[in-house]
Amino acid sequence: MLSSNIFSGPIATDAPPASIGSRKDHPVPRLGIAAAAPIQTNKFYANFFLGNQTAPTYLHPYSVFWAGAKDTSGSWGMAISHIDANQRVYGSETNPVTGTPRYYINPVGISSICISAKELGSTTAVTSDALTAFSARIILRASLQGASVIEFPLVQGSAFVTAVFNGACPLIQTGIFYKTVTRSTKEARPGITKYKLYLEDGTTWLLYAHHTKGDPLDLQIINNGLAQAKGPFYGVIQVAKDPGNADSMYDRTCGVYATDVELSGSAHGEKGTYTFNFKKAGMNLTTTLAMFALPHHQTSFDDQTRDKMTDVKLQTTTKGIAIAVVADSWTMVEPSLPVSIGFVPWLPEAGSISNISSTNKTFIHNIAQQEMKQDILAQTDQPSMYFAGKALAKFAVLIMAIHDILGDNNLAQAGLERLKQAFARFAENKQQYPLVYESAWGGVVSTASYANGNASSDFGNTYYNDHHFHYGYFIYCAAVIGHLDPSWIAANKAYVNMFVRDIANPSPQDKFFPVSRSFDWYHGHSWAHGLIETGDGKDQESSSEDSMHAYAIKMWGNVSGDKKMEARGNLMLAIQARSFPMYYLYTKTNNVQPPNFIGNKVAGILFENKIDHLTYFGPQPEEIEGIHMLPLLPHTPYIRARDFVEEEWNTYFANGRAENIVGGWRGIVYANRATFDPKGAYAFFSTPGFDPSWLDGGASLTWYLCYSAGM
Template identity: 60%
Template sequence: MSFLRLTLTQVLLLLENRDLTCLTETANLTVTVSVTRGAQQPSDPPGASAEPGPAITSAQSGNTVIVLPSLTGQTPQTTGDVHSSLETSGKVTTCPLISDPIPTPSSLIQPTTAATTIPPLPSPPMASADIFAEPIGTAPPPASIPVRDDHPVPRKGITSSTPLQTNKFYSNFFLGDQTAPTYTYPYGIAWGAGRGAAASYGMTISHIEANQRVFGPNKPSGAAAYFINPVGIQSMVVSAEELGGQTTIGVDSVTAFSARIHLLPGPGTVPAVSFPLVQGMPFVTAQYTGATPVIRTGVFFRTVTRVTQDPKPGVAKYTFQLEDGKIWRLYAYATTGDQLDLQVVNNGYARSSRPFFGTIQICKDPGNGEAVLDQAAGVYPTTVELSGSVNGDTGSYTFKFAKEGHPDGKLLMYALPHHVASFDSTTRAAIQDVQLQTPTKGVGVAVLADQWTMVESNLPLDMNFAPWSPDRGSITAISDQARAVIRGFAVQEISQNMGAQSDLDSMYFSGKALAKFAIMLVAVNDIVGDTGLAQSGLNQLKGAFARFATNQQKFPLVYERAWGGIVSSATYITGNDGADFGNTQYNDHHFHYGYHILAAAAMAHLDPAWMEENRAYVDALVRDVANPSTQDPYFPTWRAFDWYHGHSWAHGLYASYDGKDQESSSEDMMHAYALKMWGEASGNTNLAMRGNLQLAIIARALQNYYLYKSDNAVQPPQFIGNKVAGILFENKIDHTTYFGANIEFIQGIHMIPLLAPSPFVRTPDFVREEWDVYFSNGRVDNIPGGWRGIIYGNLATIDGRAAFDFFNSPNFDPGWIDGGASLTWYLTYAAGI
């Protein structure tokens, strides 16, 4: 293999003497060729035995020119795959509404003649200086929940002595065949597994520009049905000569914010190269401890330039221009021994001349980033420490990045639009004029700082169980006429068989039924003012809830030690990994347990003594979903909520080429609201303040990424006409649902359940725009079943009178209320708003 390195002075001398024998003049053309991903590739390094063709040269002042022999017999891969079909592994495709008819009660419940006086809760303690510092608990889960050591999903390659994360961005590295991408934002990275154009066993790196997205066909609204970022484009690949067909993957240092991925030459061997992963990292960092680095590409190098002026002491720099015209930069920080010396074999393959000790970092330069990237080179994040506080109605949270590497320089990271909009002044001053497109969260903005602080100045502290308005806050005063109407329906609904309605084979549906009745009872007690009726209903609801608190439901819960969490026994018993919406595989826990936590919060509001009796059980559900502290030895921290993205991921232990996803943004809102209200009812001020902060962050994030007003500048203009995301993945957004494509399904899944925080997240302006696009002018009256009630309930946010009249109509069909909602609450909400 021939390669040549020339200084600029040598090039100029050659040109002056007209001696061009060492150089071939070529035109720098952008070549775009479509290659089927996964086509047969040689097992040897691409082109390693091929005769070199015409050389491609690069000359820059002070740089070394490397002449690249062409890789014959192969073409650059500049297009990838799109997965436009909806992957339903682990997803239940039935409607998430309780649609079974509710029997009319044979008799009406009688109010308690001497209503129990509800003593006020003692004043809760002040929130800690750091609301994330203290665990909710450290005791084992309640004895009613049995323990088992096994789980249906194996822990492939994971080394950890603590509970494991199940819903985080890096989980494709230990799920399925371990080749599906991980989306670190802005990059997509994946183990090559010897596949694709580069045929490498190293780590492939891809970055997709906005103009590379694939849009679906237009829907009746004029908006695209979906947009997808292609996967499988192997722009750069970081590997080692030691890696081959026996390569295995190891994972350790797993946290809610980070993980480290190891590529091992074979089972039981020492890693050849390791990759610390943190969301927002601008460099893909590879750690070497004596292996021989290899750099490959499926797009092909057009030019490779060794920059002779090191950006920092001990840091070598290479610039790669690929055949798609994009610029990638490589920085190598040698911690021991010689600097990295890359030998370019051909325009698909380069290797180090010797083993290397240190880090290699690869990044895409958007065109104006070289100076900033030089400044940050050699420094990389390993994890994030989260802290936060609340002062009045203002909350703040801080990402303190743990960093390693070169001693010179601050850390560079990419922030998302909702971060940038809430930065404090210090963090805002660290913003750089460098941006990269992210897959589904707009443009990432580079920030040169070792920590970020975000501020939310509108925490919903005054929000309780009553209807809530952005202008008026909590609303408990309604007219006497409305109060009488609501009480009439409440007597009927509270007389229903609460035990039977909640005795289901699903934690999700059971939780919805329990929460429905609990919210109804608080409305009757606090707003209608009939404390006796509320108390009679509460006595019945306590019995229904006790079935779950004592773990006597149809599929009891278990605590499994393999991953570390409380799961339904449904999959263990049935063998169906999609049972109860995949609860056993950690799908949707914040939805399922959120409803139970919300029901418990409302019941505790009505009877604080009951709260004390059930605290351990409810706290265990909270800890499974939203444990804030590594001091808790039984649960991972923040299973569902992603503090980088600003919302939760519902997708559990299933591999997916488009990454994690979440369908119902409004149920994400519900889970944060449930945490807030349980914190208030149980006297856990830190939990309540975290819930308030999460609600504010979720509102900001959803209004950027999920709920689209006409002025949304984050998502593609071709897509925002849909008004809601549908299903948001890390790598695509699809305006559909897992259970059907009816417009009431797609829009409605982002409405349920209607609760006090609904207008906080789904603002009146947004609700008006969505109503006008899909439901105005009588179109809502063509929607059958419980979805009609959901959409009219949503209408109450902007037109309480129209919604109240609908629900109070003499011709009202009870089938328009789904089993997870009540006329009592819908009417109360409409009357208040």
Template identity: 50%
Template sequence: MIPRSNILAQLATILVALGLVHAVPPVRRFNQASGIQKPESTINHVTNTGTLLTSLEMAGYVTSLPFVTSTATSPFPKLKTPLPEAAPQVSQKVPLALTTSIHEIAVDPFKPVATGAAPSQFTTRNQHPVPRLNIQQQSSPLQTNKFYANFYLGDQSFGSFVHPYGLTWSKGGGPMSSWGMAIDHIDYNEKVYGPTEKTLPGQPVQYIINPVGIQDLVLSAAELGSGTTLQTSKLDTFSVNAILSPSNVSNTASITFPMVQGMGFVTAVYKNLTPWIETGHAILSVTPKPFADKSIFKYSVALNNGNTWLVYATPSIQQDPKFTLSSLGSITGPAGFSGVIQIAKISSDKSSEALYDASAGVYATSAALTGNVASTNGSYTITWTKAGATCKPLTMWALPHHVKSLSNSGIKIYRNITLTTTTKGNATAVVGDAWTLVETNLPTSMGFAPWDPDSKMSNTNFPSSVIAKISTAAISELSEDISAQSNLNSMYYSGKALAKFASIIYVAKDILKNDTLVTQGLTKLEKAFSLFSTNQQQFPLVYDNAWGGLVSSAGYINNALLADFGNTAYNDHHFHYSYFIYTAAVIGYLDPKWLNANKDWVNSLVRDASNPSKLDNVYPVFRMFDWYHGHSWAHGLFPAGDSKDEESSSEDTNFAYALKMWGHVIGDSSMEARGNLMLSVLARSLQSYFLYEDDNDVMPPQFIGNKVSGILFENKIDHTTYFGSALEYIQGIHMLPILPHSALIRTRKFVQEEWERFFAEGAVDPASKVQGGWRGILYANLALYDPATSYAFFSQPNFNASYLDGGASLTWYLAYAAGRGGTAPSGCSHV
């Protein structure tokens, strides 16, 4: 029997192809109850035993299209007969610095938005469908979307990735049936690329997968067995403690693993246990090595896979632990050992051993984030808290986008010492207790209008004929029922609808300069928005006191955690809430009197997804955005074999853009600066890991031809989506929504290469064959490279409104293409 989820997915695909419904945005990561048949298209994992597992099987995922029969995916009304056309008015080309402040005085981008409780319209729920499994009590809200979440979700058997190492609780598994913490590091020659049988010469592979369950080394103890528990403590923005405790042993016996992103060593703090160091390979030799620091004992461990690992032991009582080879797969230490054991893999550059020697004994336990923004210059500093031999320099691993923006002050970058990461190219060794990363081209001049990153200008200087065409579209679209289109059972779709009308009304104000039309539209938009700001929508938001956040009440009904893309379990909050924040920014810009009654509600969405300060103890700090990786993780409280993931890079940037504009409108200079800084960091990281120009020097060459990542997990990359494998879905989900920030993230060179590879006439999948809302998305994106063709598409007579998805308007697409230079006379350059 075909699973119901597959039937729905196939039905939706057919309806979209026939143009009977709009193509819907992605269904992302969901954990389905056991017993549901998995789709055949899931991606294979390869274990060290050669067993094929699927990542969806490991995580219990299912791909489906929810709400197929609900109002959330019903077609939006088509364009109605235009009302009498307003008199066209020609706007002027002006620098957006006139509408967006540029702060000459240094601003702290990480000041709290607010510190009070959630507004009274949000009911508080003290219980959540996802239990807080073996998490030690802490005073601050718990993180939900960080790299270590697998350690407190499901059966705790999935791994976490600190990059370049991965850590997984063995839980009695693996070749040694160990109960310790397994450490993996995957080299490039161990990665799995595919599907090779479907790949033509010169064509890119679909996916890159890192094998799981390798167990290069396992830090364990003789006392660990079937009663062992895994607890977590100090859940922080960059770090966590994972604690293994045996049963029937003194309460003081444990192994604590301080896990910090980019940590130079895997560190284990032993208390009153007998160390066992195990492996899924075979140990060829264990060699004690002389060490200058007499408090530390060093060993070299050679494995039969050709790799060598270093082991550094710092006993609490200075006595040689005399680690000895007890079998081909294990090393034994002394009973009752207390102290620190650190391990590190020697890189291909053998000088890495001297680097490790210099830092042995010290390790990071957490990190603090600070920043500074002045005008178009910004920086953020990650400062690590150290433990152990704190007088020694700290070695950490930097990702490629870090290396390109690191200030050399106070650090040393060892560009020749690298280890591969799972999905982010090579990590580079950096020695220093704090990193300052610099961005010197913040998009401070970007406002609501079409914008160009090279000229730093907007362009609203349109011919009267263009103004007339945009006006016709705006009058028609603003005659529609905004409340009906936005009053849905999904925060995601509701937000998209509201944002669509916000952009139309903005165009009516600053481009058409039609105040009558603005008043007409704004009255309806504010009424539609009030349904949400008073929390009277179909599924009101609640403040979840268990995890600390604003979530949809839909998931509390029969534990339906898949409702609204998993919002209740903290999936996609930056995607969902970005549309509301952007809408509020436009309304506040047009009607400042509206702000007083709505500011706290909007700020609550900001705080949930992007609280910048520990002074705000109502929400965790930066739930979604990961300042180590330089982008967000959309995956919430669902266990997953490949850990966290991000699909729609463009909606990630949409949150940062909305943050910037909302901060500007309400006069919060810290928030505006933070949005500008996040946009610049996103541009840097996404252009390395998600959006690939042909000369990309980070990702494997056999994958770059895909041009976009598809879904980027911590442990794999797959050129697909959660809702289908059509090319326009895969590429398009990294395009929408097309707004002023799109030009910063998606370079003209990239868009040209992507278009010519996939969508130009004669390419693999010409855009002319793409139907539904995805066709409009492709042509709106084309305005970033060829605005004339984009404008011609949207301005054609009798334009087919089915080419607009539920979050797009003809008004905005016409204005955007024109503003990018789509109506420039022959011989004039684009903006």
């Protein structure tokens, strides 16, 4: 029972363990960053300091990008775009099973409105500071060493794109071209000038300006692509798209803007809440903010927040319809935290299940004895943190099943000692590519890319790709060891907590790691994409491994006695259980994604700007669907609901198609089947002469049998 703020206080504040080396350099330069490490690596604004700094940043509902004179407007300022559903582009390639489009994507590079200044030109430099888990401030300068010309505070969900001027001469440009520009004869609010910008594509944009000194904003139309102020401007310019009914809402909320979000939360039994307290700035701080909420927010708002929802709606790129909420804080409620999920199989209607029939137990015990003959040290000796973590987790779940379900303590204890030895190799940092704490960005990374110069080594771990996947497996393994031997925890706690801090640090008081590197509390899921520029924004390919990392954090918090950590893990799982059916896992009743796309059943790779029913490693249905299944753990039925799993099975694997799957994906698909047909799954895994090649390298036959027998 934790009614106090579960996000208050750090996990730890000391340096990573002495076994972890340190270095000050990183392959990716910190372009224009005016902030000290730790720096966020996986957040929405990273394109502003990666590559050529011109790739879009997705705010939902808007996107922004530094035009760099490369767009149709010829601007050196900040371009603003919003895409409606009718602009969405579907790929001509279709899903061979369902006939649905393989992907949809939103156009990029459309400069509806650009906020710039006469002082910006070919020497313009883009810098950034105030980089938090929810926000960034992007600064356009006349030169790298020059003074700030325009500052853009960016917060996800902002109703306005806001620009702060300190004496520069504003240019309001467009790559779409103006049809008409009108200045309202009446101020929107005292001290706020209002313009309506009608574009040739039929859209209407509103511009609000309040001056802090000097003259009000007075725009002159130079041509159909440029409106220019008559002189220097001190104050704030805000731009918003009007979907047709937003005029009055924008009028009463202009003049202030969000600068950051303070996250707080509590857990009381099965009820969890989390609150976004928006920090704001502007002309009159008694003015209430307008912010856009995504579908999973809308369905979880408490009564007070729900009452502040408006009827103003804008399309987002991949998250359905966003609705404007006029409130300085939002509170979301999750009424069913998975507090009862432990280490053994679990069902929503039955809870944890550790008892199976004696007949099944005898059969499975024979399998377990054979699996325990495998060489744990050899299988976990990998050049990849990802594959090493999967192997450790495989033996952890096997040993846990032997102890907690089969009841063979002696066999479990023998395996546990070997698992501890395997884990110790990593705790001592003696694996093939040791980890290092690098202080340029602030995090623990593989030395693989340092050693071979290949950015894609270990899926880009050195570049902060997939850390929650990789380290989640290690955290889960540690939780199992601690569950079976609590005396092991003390000596290994700092090492395991290092992984949690790297991916899920809750507090800015921890000066070694950024806050919540992986999980995006606005989007309701994590982003796997690290320090590599991408035109379609951050992405994630495995929703199930995302949920695995939350489950691992929950269980490590449980065994290590960190109740706040456990509560945060429970809350993340509850949010994922709400958001995944909207954004990743589609039943026929999904009303968030395009109706002609939900037949794919899973997203594939979810980007901020597109969804591609594919993987980075293969095009087969079992690969695309399966990467959203593994690993199968007790929380799986909580995240992957029975109706979804059955629909997915019938779409891709029923009528004998699963029997044609080659390799370990067959085992993954059948293990997933246990959610709605445990007898069918058990029959497959107990088949005489079961082929071990049907098991993925991170899978245990003993566990699959225990899981399906228990279910």
